[in-house]
Amino acid sequence: xxxxxxxxxxxxxxxxxxxxxxxxxxxKSVFEKWAAAVEELTWEKYIDSVRELENTGQWxxxxxxxxxxxxxx
Amino acid sequence: xxxxxxxxxxxxxxxxxxxxxxxxxxKRGKTxxxxxxxxxxxxxxxxxxxxxxELQQVEKGWTYPRMESKWVPKYEVDKxxxxxxxxxxxxxxxxxxVDGFIxxxxxxxxxxxxxxxxxxxxxxxxPMRAHRMLFSALTETxxxxxxxxxxxxxxxxxxxxxxxxxxxxxxxxxxxRALTLSIKRAAGWFKVVSTGRVQxxxxxxxxxxxxxxxxxxxTPFWTIHVIGAHNDDEIELEYSRRQISSERDANRIVSELSxxxxxxSSIEKRTVTQQPHPPFNLxxxxxxxxxxxGFKPSRTLAIAQGLYLDALISYPRTDSEMLPPTLDIKxxxxxxxxxxxxxxxxxxxxxxNLVPIQGKKTDPAxxxxxxxxxxxxxxxxxxxxxVFDLIVRRFLSLFGEPIxxxxxxxxxxSGNHCLYARGLQIVRKGxxxxxxxxxxxxxxxLPTIKVGDTIHLVSVDSENKYTExxxxxxxxxxxxxxxxxxxxxxxxxxxxxxxxxxxxxxxxERFELSTLGYAVFExxxxxxxxxxxxEMTIRLEVEMERVQSGLxxxxxxxxxxxxxxxxxxxxFKNKEDKIGETLVKGLQSYWRDTxxxxxxxxxxxxxxKIVRSPKTGKRFVGCSNYREGTCDxxxxxxxxxxxxxxxxxxxxxxxxMIKVISGRRTWTTCINWSKCPGRQExxxxxxxxxxxxxxxxxxxxxS
Numbered sequence: 001x002x003x004x005x006x007x008x009x010x011x012x013x014x015x016x017x018x019x020x021x022x023x024x025x026x027x028k029s030v031f032e033k034w035a036a037a038v039e040e041l042t043w044e045k046y047i048d049s050v051r052e053l054e055n056t057g058q059w060x061x062x063x064x065x066x067x068x069x070x071x072x073x
Numbered sequence: 074x075x076x077x078x079x080x081x082x083x084x085x086x087x088x089x090x091x092x093x094x095x096x097x098x099x100k101r102g103k104t105x106x107x108x109x110x111x112x113x114x115x116x117x118x119x120x121x122x123x124x125x126x127e128l129q130q131v132e133k134g135w136t137y138p139r140m141e142s143k144w145v146p147k148y149e150v151d152k153x154x155x156x157x158x159x160x161x162x163x164x165x166x167x168x169x170x171v172d173g174f175i176x177x178x179x180x181x182x183x184x185x186x187x188x189x190x191x192x193x194x195x196x197x198x199x200p201m202r203a204h205r206m207l208f209s210a211l212t213e214t215x216x217x218x219x220x221x222x223x224x225x226x227x228x229x230x231x232x233x234x235x236x237x238x239x240x241x242x243x244x245x246x247x248x249x250r251a252l253t254l255s256i257k258r259a260a261g262w263f264k265v266v267s268t269g270r271v272q273x274x275x276x277x278x279x280x281x282x283x284x285x286x287x288x289x290x291x292t293p294f295w296t297i298h299v300i301g302a303h304n305d306d307e308i309e310l311e312y313s314r315r316q317i318s319s320e321r322d323a324n325r326i327v328s329e330l331s332x333x334x335x336x337x338s339s340i341e342k343r344t345v346t347q348q349p350h351p352p353f354n355l356x357x358x359x360x361x362x363x364x365x366x367g368f369k370p371s372r373t374l375a376i377a378q379g380l381y382l383d384a385l386i387s388y389p390r391t392d393s394e395m396l397p398p399t400l401d402i403k404x405x406x407x408x409x410x411x412x413x414x415x416x417x418x419x420x421x422x423x424x425x426n427l428v429p430i431q432g433k434k435t436d437p438a439x440x441x442x443x444x445x446x447x448x449x450x451x452x453x454x455x456x457x458x459x460v461f462d463l464i465v466r467r468f469l470s471l472f473g474e475p476i477x478x479x480x481x482x483x484x485x486x487s488g489n490h491c492l493y494a495r496g497l498q499i500v501r502k503g504x505x506x507x508x509x510x511x512x513x514x515x516x517x518x519l520p521t522i523k524v525g526d527t528i529h530l531v532s533v534d535s536e537n538k539y540t541e542x543x544x545x546x547x548x549x550x551x552x553x554x555x556x557x558x559x560x561x562x563x564x565x566x567x568x569x570x571x572x573x574x575x576x577x578x579x580x581x582e583r584f585e586l587s588t589l590g591y592a593v594f595e596x597x598x599x600x601x602x603x604x605x606x607x608e609m610t611i612r613l614e615v616e617m618e619r620v621q622s623g624l625x626x627x628x629x630x631x632x633x634x635x636x637x638x639x640x641x642x643x644x645f646k647n648k649e650d651k652i653g654e655t656l657v658k659g660l661q662s663y664w665r666d667t668x669x670x671x672x673x674x675x676x677x678x679x680x681x682k683i684v685r686s687p688k689t690g691k692r693f694v695g696c697s698n699y700r701e702g703t704c705d706x707x708x709x710x711x712x713x714x715x716x717x718x719x720x721x722x723x724x725x726x727x728x729x730m731i732k733v734i735s736g737r738r739t740w741t742t743c744i745n746w747s748k749c750p751g752r753q754e755x756x757x758x759x760x761x762x763x764x765x766x767x768x769x770x771x772x773x774x775x776s
Binding site (some may be wrong): 008022 | 284288290292293318539541542595662
């Protein structure tokens with residue numbers, strides 16, 4: 001079993017643990033809701049906005065940081 | 074011999090039962106008892122200190138499973154309970170020369186069990202021949218009545234207490250040992266990691282909430298703010314839909330309303346009456362004391378218990394929200410009238426109908442919490458005074474008239490859009506006159522407008538907001554959840570709430586799951602989820618209630634609990650290696666999070682850690698190379714409160730920052746605070762404050 005690339009817990013799939021895997025799934029599914037609410041929203045703008053919000057969950061922030069770092073590399 | 078639960082209760086009971094209200098206190102070393110006379114009866118009133126006997130395992134060895142237990146004096150189990158030894162000895166000695174026994178402990182499951190165990194193991198008496206005094210308040214009237222109407226011991230209640238202790242003991246020691254020994258096997262450390270029958274499900278609730286918080290994604294919505302002009306007045310108007318779910322719709326509404334006129338189409342007045350809140354039971358008192366004063370439920374219970382022992386209020390461990398018709402309300406009110414703060418309120422109430430508002434919940438043993446009408450004989454400490462005032466005012470409010478409020482709403486139309494103007498007017502204060510400091514509805518005047526008036530919309534804006542995530546538990550909401558789920562009892566819930574925190578599973582005032590909490594939860598959830606399951610605990614609670622009702626025997630419940638526990642422990646044993654490894658990983662991560670402060674600035678290859686001096690017990694930051702004698706870097710730390718390392722570094726000296734949480738105060742500082750150039754002003758101010766108060770927290774910036 002692979003370790004989660006974010007927190008080192010035991011991973012389930014795509015080297016993410018169940019928490020960060022759930023965070024990624026949730027992030028993708030909520031994008032549709034955001035896209036219906038905000039005009040001309042791109043995925044990048046969406047994750048940037050979510051990352052900045054005070055009430056965003058810790059695992060969501062961490063998966064966003066991970067997505068950004070993968071995009072950068 | 075009258076057996077009471079605590080020294081304070083013994084004195085009250087002895088005074089009430091003595092004909093001259095002047096019992097003789099007989100000192101015997103560090104302990105004492107009372108002698109009193111009542112008619113032809115010569116009474117000896119003795120006291121316990123809560124439980125004098127505890128369960129101890131029969132088989133030897135700190136291992137599991139351990140299924141057999143016996144009752145032994147508390148000092149044999151708890152080395153700190155040395156004060157119980159002289160009391161047991163005294164009761165034993167006095168009991169040899171008495172004709173009969175009366176149990177006058179608190180009228181609840183624990184009280185009944187305490188009395189029974191003392192009778193059986195200290196007095197060696199036949200419990201079948203003993204009597205029981207039942208009372209809900211320690212007033213002289215209640216106690217005399219309880220003595221005159223004493224009956225037999227309530228054996229199903231005793232059995233219920235007995236079974237609860239046995240089952241909790243079985244689960245507590247076996248599960249805790251299983252977890253602890255799995256760590257020892259995996260890493261060779263001895264670190265006690267505890268769980269229990271109710272603690273496991275409680276941890277599970279906290280972890281579930283933490284998961285929701287950590288996975289929360291706020292979603293946007295918009296609110297519309299409208300200011301209208303009417304004659305020379307500005308009126309704040311509400312848009313009919315509180316939340317607009319899309320930016321496009323919000324922009325359209327703003328553009329369609331801006332600069333338009335709107336017409337008042339109707340004004341609706343709704344008169345509502347609001348009855349007083351029901352009398353307090355323990356959980357509603359704890360919730361209200363937390364809301365009003367920020368008191369933890371365990372603190373409120375301790376204060377209420379003290380007020381009960383002072384005979385100022387009735388017995389606090391009650392579920393009831395009802396006052397019995399036999400309660401002498403006039404007498405209580407007259408007594409309260411003698412307290413200056415309540416004199417005028419009581420005079421008003423006594424002129425009216427003395428029928429209180431009742432709640433719905435009942436308790437077979439005790440009425441709702443109420444004042445007894447007795448005046449405090451000494452000045453109450455501030456916290457006690459607050460809780461006493463809350464209970465008195467709640468009691469007084471039960472006799473108040475309903476509050477009458479007028480809710481006013483004007484509907485204002487502009488095209489297809491509807492706007493509201495609202496007002497709230499209190500027509501009659503009613504019971505609020507008595508309970509006002511603790512309940513304040515906000516009045517708001519409705520603007521002077523009438524149907525057909527035109528309002529010009531001078532300002533229309535939209536504001537982008539985001540949904541808020543689930544809130545973390547606070548002590549009060551966690552306690553309520555346990556009550557709703559029927560986990561634990563009114564007497565045990567507040568200590569369970571405290572225990573998840575004291576064991577390091579949560580941090581902060583708001584029950585944030587710690588790395589250790591995660592490690593324990595994840596391990597149990599993955600390998601033995603039954604230990605976290607509320608269903609199993611709830612089922613046991615129901616079985617224990619059946620014992621109390623006499624519908625089931627204690628032996629059968631204990632046997633079932635044992636076989637279920639053995640099944641769980643067997644499953645645990647099979648996975649012990651993996652469980653140990655996971656817990657060790659979690660503990661390492663917990664210690665890293667809570668104790669490590671990054672690389673040592675002096676030697677570079679050491680790690681700074683929070684450690685305690687074995688000599689003084691004081692904590693400080695030291696380098697991990699200190700033991701090898703290669704680095705002597707240390708930093709002083711505040712000695713009070715919890716310290717949490719932060720990821721940030723100090724902007725002044727580049728040392729790591731820490732967060733200090735002490736009570737409700739939280740502040741941040743750097744580990745170099747005593748020498749940090751940016752903190753000298755703070756230190757100076759602190760020294761001045763200390764000189765004034767002669768005490769207080771150390772360094773840093775309070776927030």
